[in-house]
Amino acid sequence: MSERKDLREFAKDLKNLIETEVERANQIASAKGLIYIRDVLEELDPDALVRKKQIRRSGLPDLPNSTSGEVVLRFAPNPNGPLTIGHSRGIVINSQFAKKYNGKVVLRFDDTDTKVKPPLIDAYEWIEEEYEWITGKRPDVVIRASERMPVYLEYAEAMIREGFGYVCKCSSLQFKKLRDAGESSPYRNRTPRENLVDWAKMIDGTMREGEGVVRVKTSMDLPNPALRDWPALRIQHNDHPVVGNKYKVWPLLDFQSAIEDHEQGVTHIIRGKDLMDSTRKQKLLYEHFGWKYPETMYWGRVKVFEFGGFSTSGMKLSILENEYTGWDDIRLPTIKSLRRRGFDSDALRDFWLDLGLSQKDISISMQTLESFNVKKIDSSTSRRTFVRNPVQINLSWSKEINDILAPLELANHPEGTVKGNRIWPIQENLDSLLIEFDDFDSNSKLRLKDFADISLIKNEGIIESLERTDKRRIIHWLLESISCKAILHIPDGNEVVSYEGLIENYNLEEGNIYQLERVGFAKIEKILKNGIVEMIWLHG
RNA sequence: GCUCGUGUGGUGUAGUUCGGCCCAUCAUGUCGCCCUCUCGAGGCGACGACCCGGGUUCAAAUCCCGGCACGAGCACCA
Numbered sequence: 001m002s003e004r005k006d007l008r009e010f011a012k013d014l015k016n017l018i019e020t021e022v023e024r025a026n027q028i029a030s031a032k033g034l035i036y037i038r039d040v041l042e043e044l045d046p047d048a049l050v051r052k053k054q055i056r057r058s059g060l061p062d063l064p065n066s067t068s069g070e071v072v073l074r075f076a077p078n079p080n081g082p083l084t085i086g087h088s089r090g091i092v093i094n095s096q097f098a099k100k101y102n103g104k105v106v107l108r109f110d111d112t113d114t115k116v117k118p119p120l121i122d123a124y125e126w127i128e129e130e131y132e133w134i135t136g137k138r139p140d141v142v143i144r145a146s147e148r149m150p151v152y153l154e155y156a157e158a159m160i161r162e163g164f165g166y167v168c169k170c171s172s173l174q175f176k177k178l179r180d181a182g183e184s185s186p187y188r189n190r191t192p193r194e195n196l197v198d199w200a201k202m203i204d205g206t207m208r209e210g211e212g213v214v215r216v217k218t219s220m221d222l223p224n225p226a227l228r229d230w231p232a233l234r235i236q237h238n239d240h241p242v243v244g245n246k247y248k249v250w251p252l253l254d255f256q257s258a259i260e261d262h263e264q265g266v267t268h269i270i271r272g273k274d275l276m277d278s279t280r281k282q283k284l285l286y287e288h289f290g291w292k293y294p295e296t297m298y299w300g301r302v303k304v305f306e307f308g309g310f311s312t313s314g315m316k317l318s319i320l321e322n323e324y325t326g327w328d329d330i331r332l333p334t335i336k337s338l339r340r341r342g343f344d345s346d347a348l349r350d351f352w353l354d355l356g357l358s359q360k361d362i363s364i365s366m367q368t369l370e371s372f373n374v375k376k377i378d379s380s381t382s383r384r385t386f387v388r389n390p391v392q393i394n395l396s397w398s399k400e401i402n403d404i405l406a407p408l409e410l411a412n413h414p415e416g417t418v419k420g421n422r423i424w425p426i427q428e429n430l431d432s433l434l435i436e437f438d439d440f441d442s443n444s445k446l447r448l449k450d451f452a453d454i455s456l457i458k459n460e461g462i463i464e465s466l467e468r469t470d471k472r473r474i475i476h477w478l479l480e481s482i483s484c485k486a487i488l489h490i491p492d493g494n495e496v497v498s499y500e501g502l503i504e505n506y507n508l509e510e511g512n513i514y515q516l517e518r519v520g521f522a523k524i525e526k527i528l529k530n531g532i533v534e535m536i537w538l539h540g
Numbered sequence: 541g542c543u544c545g546u547g548u549g550g551u552g553u554a555g556u557u558c559g560g561c562c563c564a565u566c567a568u569g570u571c572g573c574c575c576u577c578u579c580g581a582g583g584c585g586a587c588g589a590c591c592c593g594g595g596u597u598c599a600a601a602u603c604c605c606g607g608c609a610c611g612a613g614c615a616c617c618a
Contacts, residue, residue, distance in 0.1 A: 001599080002560045011560095011598040056554045056565040078618045116617045172616055180542085180614090213616050224543045226614040234616035253618050276544060277613050300546070301611070313617095354567065356553070359546055361611050368552070368568050378581055385578095414576070450577055474577055518578045540579075 071103030079109045079123035081312035083130045083335045092352040095135040107139035112250045114238035121241045146242045152251045164288040167198035169212045205248040209235045258282040273298035300361040307333040330491040342513045342523035342538045347373035370539035379417040386516035387478045388501040389437035397463035422506040432480035439475040447474040486533035
């Protein structure tokens with residue numbers, strides 16, 4: 001009926017008709033069987049036999065009010081630390097929309113707070129670099145709010161001059177009381193001239209911190225108290241790591257962001273839904289200036305199961321207190337950590353794009369990201385053997401087996417997507433064979449992967465056959481002669497668990513990711529001078 | 541308390557704009573099987589959801605009303 005709108009008015013009659021027909025079909029079916037019905041339908045309308053599955057919309061939804069080539073988006077982090085997994089959502093979504101509409105992304109550093117969340121001077125470069133890693137290209141425009149101060153101060157002054165902004169000298173507590181009661185600040189109705197005098201005192205530093213703020217005049221009887229005469233600029237006398245002590249007055253996010261979005265011609269803002277009131281405040285400001293506010297979309301809060309509540313400032317503190325080794329500590333939810341561990345940026349993109357844009361608060365699992373990552377890297381990842389907590393086995397074998405012993409050729413990748421073989425010279429080295437402690441069982445029959453069935457009593461093993469003869473457990477193993485010491489660090493909540501063992505020393509390269517057979521994916525971070533291989537866990 | 545927002549399987553998502561192609565998509569997860577001499581990859585299958593209650597309608601995940609739950613904002617932070 002969705003196809004034949006013309007029939008809708010006859011819906012009632014149709015229903016009766018259909019019911020009788022269904023009844024008839026059922027009778028035929030019970031009399032002659034379903035096969036018969038199927039044959040009839042085959043003649044009548046073969047399509048009816050195919051059940052259509054619904055099609056899933058893929059990719060990002062359409063941006064409202066957008067013209068290709070004219071879309072300008074922005075990503076505006078606070079440079080008080082490097083990017084976290086959460087930030088990467090903003091980068092991925094914005095850059096993807098820019099790609100879809102042939103638009104631009106402005107990377108803007110919202111660094112106008114010198115006190116509560118002071119900028120970290122290194123973070124500017126880190127973030128630019130991380131942006132590039134995630135998206136594969138540089139942002140189209142990079143802006144530091146702190147360097148745009150003259151612009152903001154000019155607009156602030158214009159606002160005061162025009163009479164829709166004023167200097168309020170109430171304490172924050174006083175104003176809160178007035179606001180909640182819907183009453184005006186005593187400074188609300190002063191003339192622009194009076195306000196300009198106070199504004200000058202704010203600017204030159206004679207007015208001290210906390211003694212005054214510039215407010216945007218909205219209305220004191222707005223239903224949402226948060227929007228009533230909201231603060232736009234306040235006094236901060238701290239030094240700013242980028243521009244020093246040049247400015248005594250700094251804009252707050254709502255003002256700075258609103259002005260800069262307009263200056264940059266931003267057409268679409270995608271932000272967290274915690275910023276919904278920010279949108280409303282800014283719209284009121286835009287009305288004063290007579291500007292058109294960008295289209296705005298929101299996403300909900302994201303929680304990563306494996307990581308509890310991490311904040312940038314919290315991490316900064318913990319790093320300072322040596323609880324973590326740095327921003328790239330493998331237990332931290334930072335992009336630095338993910339990169340260090342060997343995650344692929346495409347996997348990160350796929351992951352966020354799959355989640356898309358929704359205002360729901362979500363809890364996500366690293367497992368999902370890991371699954372995306374495996375798909376990206378598996379085919380290009382070489383296999384190696386790593387034996388944790390090695391146990392030495394003394395092997396013996398018969399004359400017959402001795403005659404057929406030959407070097408093993410093990411493929412770098414079972415599907416051959418990584419070319420080449422590793423050669424294991426077994427004949428002369430079989431006496432020093434190692435298996436994992438966890439696989440060791442003092443009385444068992446095992447299959448040494450790709451090599452032989454053995455039976456084991458204590459540490460004495462006998463080769464029963466080179467061919468696989470039964471379903472006995474397959475374990476991985478290593479010859480001491482082709483191994484070197486290695487250590488694998490695995491992040492586990494707030495701990496790092498480290499496994500010592502021996503790794504197959506065939507062509508190991510720093511920075512490469514390997515799949516340790518029967519263990520998982522890991523990256524070689526460093527090969528130490530003494531030959532020990534330091535590895536970091538990626539995922540299973 | 542005030543203001544705003546969101547409810548689809550364990551998790552995440554499609555479908556909601558404009559009611560009918562929806563006995564609800566896809567992924568992840570769990571379980572089972574196949575393949576593979578890895579616990580990886582691949583293949584096949586199973587499991588599992590429209591927050592609740594009313595209403596409108598021939599027809600409701602979709603529209604309306606009322607609950608309930610969860611979340612956010614109410615900073616001289618971003």
